[in-house]
Amino acid sequence: MDPQDPDLAQDDAGVLVVGSATVDVTTFSSRLPRPGETFLGDAFTLVLGGKGANQAVAAGRAGAPIRFVGCVGDDLFAPIVREGLADAGVDITRLRAVEGQTGVAHIRVDASGENDIVMVPLANAALSTEQIDDALEEFAPSSRVLLTQLEIPVELTMHAIRGAHARGLSVVLDPAPAQELEESLWPLVDVVTPNETEASLLTGIEVDSPGTAVRAGEWFVERGVTHALITLAGAGSVLVGEDGARTIPAHRVTPVDTTAAGDAFAGYLAASLAAGAELSAAIERAGAAGALAVTRRGASPSIPRAAEVDEHLAGRTDGTV
DSSP states (O other), X not given: OOTTOTTSOGGGOEEEEEOOXXXXXXXXXXXXXXXXXXXXXXXXXXXXXXXXXXXXXXXXXXXXXXXXXXXXXXXXXXXXXXXXXXXXXXXXXXXXXXXXXXXXXXXXXXXTSOEEEXXXXXXXXXXXXXXXXXXHHHHGGGEEEEEXXXXXXXXXXXXXXXXXXXXXXXXXXXXXXXXXOOGGGGGXXXXXOOBHHHHHHHHSOOOOSXXXXXXXXXXXXXXXXXXXXXXXXXXXXXXXXXXXXXXXXXXXXXXSOOTTHHHHHHHHHXXXXXXXXXXXXXXXXXXXHHHHHTTSSSSGGGOOOHHHHHHHHHHHHTTOO
């Protein structure tokens, strides 16, 4: 399916997200503690997180009809996930409750906005092929894009990609956390969006500049991916396809917390493609969303709404951003 096909009705412009949902336990401090050290922090938050859920929130705030497929536990954290997704307009009829604990991510953020994360999957590991197949059967006819990641069991990500491709959906893969995937999967991916670390791990090419990002992007394209979009944080991103490569400048902002920047980017990218935007325009909008996200604390709470992104883009066009 071509997400830019003008004959597709807006009612068919949905995004289907298959992925993880967690509650993020986040601490903020001037610096991160050294091994064995106890260090006093400045603030603490407890909010919806998980790459899948964050990206679903981003796509919902971007304006797409959004459906989420995942699992939560039967504990006190589960309502945080449900309410956070529902508040963003996400359809959670395929969010399944299972016995046990909801996934948790422990995040530490320093004064520069950099972070480290330990994600414990817990209920996310209970996602099943049957759950994915049922969601595809119900939602594929009204969706244009599948958005997925690697915080669920990798075989389920591959199953979702194969099922979505077979039903004509465009596939956007955020390959995080990076891990080895079957070679047969790459030709089914329309857009892959690794950051420099993930691209390095997946390709074996040390990505530390736009030039090495192009080489990494070519690695994906040689294996059948339609477009590889390597994100380089403050250095922007590099888009590689069969027609060549180009560098996309970053949106200049002062970072506060980078936790959900990639998720904001991926969600807005998928939503824009589902709405029929050209890839270049979708990347520009996604870049603005990711930039705004780093100016705020938290994961899902930092993801901007469409009006904020449009205002930022208007200012950039006017030369004021």
